[in-house]
Amino acid sequence: MLITAPKFKENAAKALVDKSLQKALGNVERGFVAKRAKAAAALPEFDALRDAARDIKNHTLENLDLYLEAYEEKVTAAGGKVHWASTAEDARDAILDICTAANARTVTKGKSMITEEIGLNDHLEVNGIHPVETDLGEYIIQLRGETPSHIIAPAVHVNKEEIEADFRRVHTHLPKDRQITEPTALLSEARVVLRQEYFNADVGITGANFLIAETGSSIIVTNEGNGDLTQTLPRVHIVVASIEKVVPTLEDVSTILRVLARSATGQDMSVYTTLSTGPRRPEDPDGPDEYHVILLDNGRSSMLGTEFQDMLRCIRCGACMNHCPVYHAVGGHAYGSVYPGPMGAVLTPKLWGIDQSGHLPNASTFCGRCESVCPMHIPLPKMMRHWRERAFEAHQEPAAQRYGLKLWAFMAKRPKLYHLATGIAARVMSLLGGAKGRLSSLPLAGGWTKHRDLPAPETKTFLKQWAEGKR
Amino acid sequence: MSRDAILKTVRASLKGEADVDARREAVKARLSSHQRNLIPARGQLGDAERVALFAEQAEKVGATVTRVDDAGAVPEAVADYLRGRNLPQRVRKGNDPRLGALPFDKTPTLEVNTGPSDGTDLVGLSHAFGGVAETGTLVLASGNDNPTTINFLPETHIVVISAEDIAGDYETVFERVRAAYGEGTMPRCLNMITGPSRSGDIEQTILLGAHGPKDVHVVVVG
Known part of the structure; x- marks a missing residue:
């Protein structure tokens, strides 16, 4: 998966002037935030459930090796097969091998961020296998040759007029004079077109919201029903999941389910929560003949025991980006990663390297809303600061910024010198500000003064005025 | 490796x-x-209130609910629903003995086909394993009795559920799954269904009937 995170600044600048995108982004702020607040308020135990959910994940992570072993044992007992994959490449290879053994030509896919992370679709296509995304949002962006701009609403950046144009461009077998201006008509058309694909497909690939160690089950949580058709109709079902998705028991998953949908879409429960355990059994009239689980690490095991361990609690609800002022302003694509928003800013440096993640840990106002709404209490701002520290240690900031900070640190450690310098600066800036009291340009602060004036300071520093008894 | x-x-x-x-x-x-964590008070009610909450929550998410006194009244309730929706009198069901024992001879115009769905059926008929009052959720177990394809392919899904199988919370239903299938064993597929299929992928406006059923009708028995 190619990421363009190093270009965050350019991407963001373009996003800010993209009128169509800005219109679409309004839907995030208007929709998700109010719906989550309403759902949370309607359940008195919501906050206590968040605490319980956090504790479950913490316990699981502290025993991750043992829960993974227990999970694998149960999958095998149910007739399924677990394929362990250290890297994205291992996972792609394992999936391709299964598809090749099944003589697969068409693969249907349920919505899965992890298959985006490993760049699965491109890999299948270069190997002659046609992947069809079946989640409506994923289908739309596949037609557009784009990547998801949101982890649960992949086409949130697209307006309905654009979807109509895409459908007319691709669905050329349908009558030209059909009416598809209304969202309901677009949905019906996608339903009919994709229905046939489920039957054509040889292999169905889904992600997993959870893996249950107690039973060897994988769980998908969806609203459309596409994931269920994807995993029920083809001969082979492949589940792609990362190692931190495991939870101990059915009771534990019950608790986390209560915070997942409420945090994500503001539903009490998503429409379909499906627990799958192994392939079709002798008495079963339907379901896949083969059931495979790709268990992907891709750097996660090395987050355990570090300041990033808490990130492994993430259940991918999207609440952090739904409540992020930076996401609201620039949308998901500007982040240039598979995972946008605050959770993406933490995860991207780990998965693709800090050198590939550019300004992502700085793409934050540090307002803390992400952490306050996170159902798993993940300290996202704190972890972004950890990445800033690492980037600084790795000498990634421009020289001017590094020397500037060093100079500041030198001065800050010498109070007398600091007060002298700030006193002089305050007087000079106040003089330059004149009667207007504002500065329209200032060396080293072009980023600020290009867009608005800087208020000039008082003639004396705050500390000086304090000392003089002005309280 | x-x-x-x-x-x-x-x-x-x-x-x-x-x-x-x-x-x-x-x-x-x-x-x-199988230690339970915090369980919300919402579903912890007496029998009558629990069934009422189940119906209320199911309706809130766009399902419709009918209540009948005993299983003998189910065929008529199904036929009435189909008539009211202007749908043909034809359903597809699995081999569930509880559905097989229903007196369909009372509704001679209602055609009942048995076996998994191939996608051509307009209406599916299932018997739920259980229900969860907390969120109006139906729980269906896969197998010969209630094939999974019936839950997803037909545009209309009618689900019969015994009032006594409606629990307050998910945990109670899972405990009953353990009792029925054995410790640590699951049906191949356990579908927890909360209302009809929907999508919010076009401009974040919720529309019913994405890839699964557009209508879910629940018949509560007892």
């Missing part, structure tokens, strides 16, 4: 093998104890 490498890294990050025996015991206990 990957398996050993991953587990090795996980163990190393978890401070090595030092306390692995103690951890193993703790994990084993956790997996077999």
Whole structure:
């Protein structure tokens, strides 16, 4: 998966002037935030459930090796097969091998961020296998040759007029004079077109919201029903999941389910929560003949025991980006990663390297809303600061910024010198500000003064005025 | 190879093998104890109120609910629903003995086909394993009795559920799954269904009837 995170600044600048995108982004702020607040308020135990959910994940992570072993044992007992994959490449290879053994030509896919992370679709296509995304949002962006701009609403950046144009461009077998201006008509058309694909497909690939160690089950949580058709109709079902998705028991998953949908879409429960355990059994009239689980690490095991361990609690609800002022302003694509928003800013440096993640840990106002709404209490701002520290240690900031900070640190450690310098600066800036009291340009602060004036300071520093008894 | 490498890294990050025996015991206990975490008060009600809450929550998410006194009244309730929706009198069901025992001879115009769906059926008829009052959720177990295809392919899904199978919370239904299928064993597929299929992918406006059923009708028996 190619990421363009190093270009965050350019991407963001373009996003800010993209009128169509800005219109679409309004839907995030208007929709998700109010719906989550309403759902949370309607359940008195919501906050206590968040605490319980956090504790479950913490316990699981502290025993991750043992829960993974227990999970694998149960999958095998149910007739399924677990394929362990250290890297994205291992996972792609394992999936391709299964598809090749099944003589697969068409693969249907349920919505899965992890298959985006490993760049699965491109890999299948270069190997002659046609992947069809079946989640409506994923289908739309596949037609557009784009990547998801949101982890649960992949086409949130697209307006309905654009979807109509895409459908007319691709669905050329349908009558030209059909009416598809209304969202309901677009949905019906996608339903009919994709229905046939489920039957054509040889292999169905889904992600997993959870893996249950107690039973060897994988769980998908969806609203459309596409994931269920994807995993029920083809001969082979492949589940792609990362190692931190495991939870101990059915009771534990019950608790986390209560915070997942409420945090994500503001539903009490998503429409379909499906627990799958192994392939079709002798008495079963339907379901896949083969059931495979790709268990992907891709750097996660090395987050355990570090300041990033808490990130492994993430259940991918999207609440952090739904409540992020930076996401609201620039949308998901500007982040240039598979995972946008605050959770993406933490995860991207780990998965693709800090050198590939550019300004992502700085793409934050540090307002803390992400952490306050996170159902798993993940300290996202704190972890972004950890990445800033690492980037600084790795000498990634421009020289001017590094020397500037060093100079500041030198001065800050010498109070007398600091007060002298700030006193002089305050007087000079106040003089330059004149009667207007504002500065329209200032060396080293072009980023600020290009867009608005800087208020000039008082003639004396705050500390000086304090000392003089002005309280 | 990957398996050993991953587990090795996980163990190393978890401070090595030092306390692995103690951890193993703790994990084993956790997996077999089925300890419940906090359960919301919402669904913890007496029998009548619990069934009423189930119906209320199911309707809130766009399902329709009818209540009948006994199983003998189900065929008529199904036929009435189809008539009211201007749908043909034809349903597809699995081999569930509870559905097989229904007196369909009372509704001679209602055609009942048995077996999994191939996608041509307009209406599916299932019997639920259980229900959850907390969120109006139906729980269906796969198998010959109630094939999974019937839950997803037809545009209309009619689900029969016994009032006594409606629990307050998910945990109680899962405990009944354990009792029915055995400790740590699951049906191939357990579908928890909360209302009709929907999508919010076009401009974040919720529309019903994405890839699964556009209508879910629940017949509560008892």
